[in-house]
Amino acid sequence: MILSDKTIKAMLAEGTLGIEPIDEEQIQPASVDIRLGDSFSVVEDSSSGIITMDKDISYKTIHTDTYLLLPGQFVLATTKEYFRLPDDLTAFVEGRSSLGRMGLFIQNAGWVDPGFEGEITLELFNANRCAIELKAGRRVGQLVFAKMDSKADKPYRGKYQGQRGATGSRIAQDNETQNHERKNQA
Numbered sequence: 001m002i003l004s005d006k007t008i009k010a011m012l013a014e015g016t017l018g019i020e021p022i023d024e025e026q027i028q029p030a031s032v033d034i035r036l037g038d039s040f041s042v043v044e045d046s047s048s049g050i051i052t053m054d055k056d057i058s059y060k061t062i063h064t065d066t067y068l069l070l071p072g073q074f075v076l077a078t079t080k081e082y083f084r085l086p087d088d089l090t091a092f093v094e095g096r097s098s099l100g101r102m103g104l105f106i107q108n109a110g111w112v113d114p115g116f117e118g119e120i121t122l123e124l125f126n127a128n129r130c131a132i133e134l135k136a137g138r139r140v141g142q143l144v145f146a147k148m149d150s151k152a153d154k155p156y157r158g159k160y161q162g163q164r165g166a167t168g169s170r171i172a173q174d175n176e177t178q179n180h181e182r183k184n185q186a
Helices: 005-014 175-185
Strands: 018-020 031-043 059-063 066-069 074-084 089-095 104-107 117-126 132-135 139-147
Touching: 031 117, 031 132, 066 074, 074 139, 089 104, 117 139
Parallel strands: none
Antiparallel strands: 018 074, 031 059, 031 074, 031 139, 066 132, 074 117, 089 139, 104 117
8 A cells, every 4th residue: 555645744743754854745646755965976997997796886975965967877866855764664756757757767776665765766867979067956856655464574774874974886795795705615
C-alpha cells in the first residue's frame, strides 16, 4: 500500500517516520519531495584506469551550493534530508520528470530498505550535450513510501546505515568479495 499525504503527516507527527529537515510543501498527495544537498563526490582516477569491486574506491568530495555537471559526467550527490524508516516501511526514489527532460538522470538504485537511516546518495548523470548547473536545496525527486504487510525479519542495518553526504561505493565490503579473496588465498 502506498502511503497518502495524510498518513505521511501522521507518521511524521508521531515520530514513526523521520525526515529532517522537512517543509510542509514537500509533502505531496502520495510522495515527499527530496532536495539536493551540498555534498558531491567523483571517483578519483586510479593509476591503472580500472575500478575493481574488491578494492576500496577513492573519491574526491566537495561541499558547495552550486555544482556544474559537465556533459557525460557522473557524480554522486546527496539529499538535503536525513531519513529514518521504520522496519515495516520501504520507499522508492523517483527523479523529477522536468529534470529528466533536461538530460539529468537521477538514480540511487531506486530503493530504500525498511529500517534504513541516513541521507540518500543519488547517482547523477548528465546525458545532455550541455552542462547542467545543480543547486543545493532544489527539488530533484520524490520518495514514494509503501507499507509492508509486516515488519521485516532483517531490516536494513548495512554498510550505508547512518550515512551523511555523498557516500561512495562500499562494494569491497560485500561478503561475496571477501569470500572470493579467501578462496584465492587458499
